[in-house]
Amino acid sequence: MDFSLSPEHDLVREMAYKFGQTQILPGLAERDREAKSDRASLEKMAEAGVLGVSIPAKYGGQDTDYISLGIVCEELERADTSARVVMSVHSGLHCLTLMQWGTEEQKQRWLPDLAKGTKVGAFGLTEPNAGSDAVNIRTRALKDGDSYVLNGEKTWISLSDFADQFLVVAVTDPDAPQKAKGMSAFIVDRNAPGFHSKAIHGKLGVRAGNTGQIFFEDLRVPADCRIGAEGDGFKVAMSALDHGRYTVAAGAVGIITACLDACVKYSHERTVGGEPIGKKQLVQQMIANMVAGREIGRLLYYKVGWMKNVGLRHTRECGLAKWQNCNAAFQAAHDAVEIHGAYGYCDEFPVERYFRNSRGAMIYEGTREIHTLMQAEYELGYRSDRPLDRMLPTWPFEA
Numbered sequence: 001m002d003f004s005l006s007p008e009h010d011l012v013r014e015m016a017y018k019f020g021q022t023q024i025l026p027g028l029a030e031r032d033r034e035a036k037s038d039r040a041s042l043e044k045m046a047e048a049g050v051l052g053v054s055i056p057a058k059y060g061g062q063d064t065d066y067i068s069l070g071i072v073c074e075e076l077e078r079a080d081t082s083a084r085v086v087m088s089v090h091s092g093l094h095c096l097t098l099m100q101w102g103t104e105e106q107k108q109r110w111l112p113d114l115a116k117g118t119k120v121g122a123f124g125l126t127e128p129n130a131g132s133d134a135v136n137i138r139t140r141a142l143k144d145g146d147s148y149v150l151n152g153e154k155t156w157i158s159l160s161d162f163a164d165q166f167l168v169v170a171v172t173d174p175d176a177p178q179k180a181k182g183m184s185a186f187i188v189d190r191n192a193p194g195f196h197s198k199a200i201h202g203k204l205g206v207r208a209g210n211t212g213q214i215f216f217e218d219l220r221v222p223a224d225c226r227i228g229a230e231g232d233g234f235k236v237a238m239s240a241l242d243h244g245r246y247t248v249a250a251g252a253v254g255i256i257t258a259c260l261d262a263c264v265k266y267s268h269e270r271t272v273g274g275e276p277i278g279k280k281q282l283v284q285q286m287i288a289n290m291v292a293g294r295e296i297g298r299l300l301y302y303k304v305g306w307m308k309n310v311g312l313r314h315t316r317e318c319g320l321a322k323w324q325n326c327n328a329a330f331q332a333a334h335d336a337v338e339i340h341g342a343y344g345y346c347d348e349f350p351v352e353r354y355f356r357n358s359r360g361a362m363i364y365e366g367t368r369e370i371h372t373l374m375q376a377e378y379e380l381g382y383r384s385d386r387p388l389d390r391m392l393p394t395w396p397f398e399a
């Protein structure tokens, strides 16, 4: 077993770290306080080539492996969760799912713009009445000649106001004996007549990021924008979550590292009773837990990245990584506030932002409860993964 990362991985980490610290972090505290999201950071990410990570060179991407995508997410979330969320929805949920389920013609049509970042992709599954129970979505796609007519709404959609296109799951056969088999997935263009979006305000975290609702009113989608066969929509959505959860798991490690950065510095600076608080054993305990969380978290997501590289089904491992890393990140952020005492309770220090941001990741892409149940069900034999009709391309990518 070889645990070493390649020199390319080290370069990717250095690039993503520098990008996060120089392009995302400046002005972030203010944008977060004022809940200001704009397209500027997406444009910076596009310019730096970040949006093309783990997309094959033949579609204009960076051709890096899937572990690199995790490393980028880790380093971006070390700066701010809003930047990692862009990677989760654009690269994970949208592009990798297109790479897995799209036809060659569809990949040629969409991936080059997505890799360059001239177009940004997002993902629409959740609805006002269907979150954890995604099989109960109501958005309807009615076949009409060479197209489908969509009606319905999606909520809590990251990049709702900025993305150019959305991977949307809708019901095509309401009478299907199993609801999951009555759904199909589509690429919906935000310029299509009948589309509109509306931001959600007052979020606890990811305040520098955009989240909102998207609406479809008699929105016509050409049949060649359907991803996968009719009836494959739920499977496509679950594959998308394998990619999105991977990016969230990796990003969570970045929050832990950011907590360590802040806490180590503060523990040296702050003195109580004549000595730095870093000398206090209970403070050391919290720092030691963060170190363990970071190292375990990396092992979990590197393994999933490797499984993606070699083409193994990884729904179980990916869910475990997402669940455990998000728990560890939230605990680290909680302890980081603790270590900072009263100063951790205001935005003079970044740890309160880590605390608010890390809470969100225990909700999206499967709540903590859903992941707990999934892991138990795998172990008890109530759940298992069958081979999929379409797998993610293995890495190295075909020329």
Ligand SMILES: Cc1cc2nc3c(=O)[nH]c(=O)nc-3n(C[C@H](O)[C@H](O)[C@H](O)COP(=O)(O)OP(=O)(O)OC[C@H]3O[C@@H](n4cnc5c(N)ncnc54)[C@H](O)[C@@H]3O)c2cc1C
Pocket (backbone or CB within 6 Å): 089, 123, 124, 125, 126, 130, 131, 132, 133, 155, 156, 157, 158, 159, 206, 211, 360, 363, 364, 365, 366, 367, 368, 369, 370, 373
């Ligand atoms: C910041 C943010 C960004 C998001 N971005 C996107 C996005 O880009 N695209 C998208 O499609 N969605 C997105 N979501 C939505 C997210 O995926 C859902 O919020 C999530 O799946 C949970 O659904 P819900 O909020 O409807 O909660 P519910 O499903 O209503 O759950 C409420 C509570 O009940 C519990 N619960 C539910 N079912 C069970 C069960 N069987 N057993 C035990 N407990 C259960 C849950 O764990 C939770 O505690 C985002 C959410 C947030 C907060």
